[in-house]
Amino acid sequence: MSTTAASITFSRRNFLRTSSLASGGLLIGFNLFTACKSDVKPPIDLADLNYNDFNAFIKIAKNGAVTIFSPNPEIGQGVKTAMPMIIAEELGVAWDKVLVEQGVLDTENYTRQVAGGSQSIRFGWDALRQTGATARQMLVNAAAAKWGVDASELSVSEGVITNAAGETLGYGDVVDEAAKLEVPEEVTLKEPKDYKIIGTDQVNVDIDKIITGKPLFGLDYKVDGMVYAAVLRPPAFGQELESYDATEAKAMPGVIDVIKIGKKAKVLLGKEEVNWTAQLVPSEKVVVIAKTTWEAFKAKKVIKAQWKNASTLESTDYQDKKLNGLLDGNEFTTLREDGDVDKAFANADTVLERTYESPFLPHSCMEPMNFFANVTDKKIQLVGPIQTPEDAANTVAELLGRDVKDIHLEMTRQGGGFGRRLYGDFVYEVAEISDTIRKPVKMVSSREDDMTTGVYRPAIKYRIKAAIKNGKLTGYQLKEAAINGNMYGLIPNFFPAGAVENYRVDVANYESNITTGAWRAPYTNFLAYAEQAFFDEIAETMEVDKVQLRLDLLEKVKGTTDERIQYDPERMQAVLKLAVDKSGWGKAPEGTYQGVVAYYCHNSHVAEVADVQIENGMPVVKKVTCVVDCGIVINPLGAKNQIVGGVIDGVGHAMYGQFGFKDGVPTSTNYDTYRLIRMKEAPLVDAYMIQNELSPTGLGEPTLPPAGGAVANALKAATGKRIYKQPFMEDPDFWRVENKEILG
Amino acid sequence: MPKYNLNINGKPRSIEASADTPLLWILRDHLDMVGTKFGCGIAQCGACTVHVDGNAARSCSLPVASAEGKEITTIEGLSEDGSHPVQKAWKEVDVPQCGYCQSGQIMTASAFLKQNKNPSDAEIKNAMNGNICRCAAYNRIQKAVEIAAGNMG
């Protein structure tokens, strides 16, 4: 189930290679996630760094300075700080002596340079530690040779090697010698108790640039001669471009040209089976090229385009009917089945059944989608914020009929991802634009473009049924009706799978022309609320304590031999117990109403308690206590930011996120018609992390899903009302508590 | 195209642009001052906040024509080196996640604290309510404003 992180000796050396740099110093190239080919060598010149076989590098210069070229995209989840911390720890240098630079993608063979699924740290943990430890060992071996002593007599601290006689050598003094040594067959990793950097609070490595407004993000990138592009896409999902008249637009100040793109993309991507890429490029598009962003935006508004209907123009009520039809029908795929669910329901004393509904959601990254491209005969330069650089480079190569080796892709800091920047539609667009006009160009989406031509979290409905017999939960059935896909991977095996003898998960979906995709914690972002609210109703029906019900169910999972069950019942009980303790569950002062949840996703265990109070007759979420077990915490300061942000994001979208369609056209276009949580509604989040020595797991996502459930359960406690639909605050009148005296 | 004389971070700047060009794009595209961010373009998110004559203003909704003759301060001009008490508090608390909204947050907070040296919790929430942080770093924003208030007072 869980791997421990105790001191391990590694002998697998085939994921890293070393070389000496022409300028002096040691360069270590390593691959975070796979082995290297046996014949590759890192470059001897930094200008030649390429990521074909190594996806990260460490440079130790002759003055002892350490530079880490960290390749993973930074979208606000803190890996640009946390990953180098792991290397620095094993390397044995002081954290403030380490410089971090964003790596560049230059390859077709690149593995897992993706920010998604809260997995960067989880997968990088072993490779990063081994690399740091190997470098340390080589430096120590070089010093031992110099002094003519055995390496085991030497100690290391903050980049300085000391021998038994008390003499010292800095790393810089031995780098050139170290570079000539063989990579050691075995290295020993530190014991967690000896950690000096891991587990300490470190401020975001880009903090100074952020607070002084330095160029960092894709939108800030600029080169001489660059022009701007604004893209006019179909106003409704299901429509295609028929014709357009750009006479007026072309006469506007600053406008350089108006062009059409999308033909190639349509042919290429249309070939693939229906998936997000195909959906994203269903139509040709009109593009304004201008000297400035504003001039491009303005001219776009006066283009007269005709659109034709190519497929169903969906409205929210149409989707609603479709999903209800799926739930009521019998075309399900069963993803997990234990025991005999039908029999359990037939024999039950009580059957409880509830249906939960959620709307579409846009990602609303603060930095709107944008990307830079400069396509020339020699090479293709792509720069900007993307969570899947490898995929983007490959698709652009295919789209433009070019060799992927011509592509040089550079990632900038990203103003939020939340899943949206996994999809590279905007990269393909800008590549095609630059290929057409042969100029360096930046495509910039307006907020309206971003919100109305998105890749949405699809609307989903869950119908959950519980069988209760002799005061016990004997059957549990979950039905999912979704759009363009269903829950995947191990989700059907999350809690309460394994805890109920007769258990079944059935899923069904229909294909829509609305582009849908991953949204922070896919599926679980809504599933957690549905199930955790349902557990409360089970407890109420069984007349048992809500916390005790969960603890008892978890008890049944202990000792399971089912490999699909990846959550650890003990870890889950532990977070729940601590949340109960820290939140004062059951002892809330008068006027405070609480809701509790425990959840597992993205390999982390989380429990949350929400506190709701009634203010001016309306429920308000005042506080959320959140306890997380994500194994070893690399950077608690950054980790807490993720935990707190995830909780507030979860509360915000559960309370306010409302997004619909009318004849294929999104009903919200910008932040005036789409409500995001703001300062005044943000609860205080009291965050705790379980201290242990288990391997680290994800943090970017797992605190979000349970938040909706905790709030729903607290709202019930505060108002006596159960809600089955998100967003909770869509109908404020539903919650108005006219007579406070009847409460509590 | 008309010419405008602006005063940005204490320096005179002369710009040629159409009268309705928002100050935001003058800063970003004409002057290469990209610290001021584009978030919504309709005065809803606060990412583009600058100071105009000392008050927080949404540069996305301020036409260049009406910015003439005013003293404009952007994040680049708040301090030379990040030493403004609000910037220091932001670093101390490690506020940012993605960081994109933060220059707007800092500009709103610094204009607010000039007017209210000793704000209550509720006053801070009120003052910062116009600035969206999609990463929801709101708890740390609150704390950083409190710390900055203490250091400015």
Ligand code: FES
């Ligand atoms: S960009 Fe100006 S308020 Fe959003």
Ligand code: FES
């Ligand atoms: S830090 Fe990402 S939007 Fe505020």
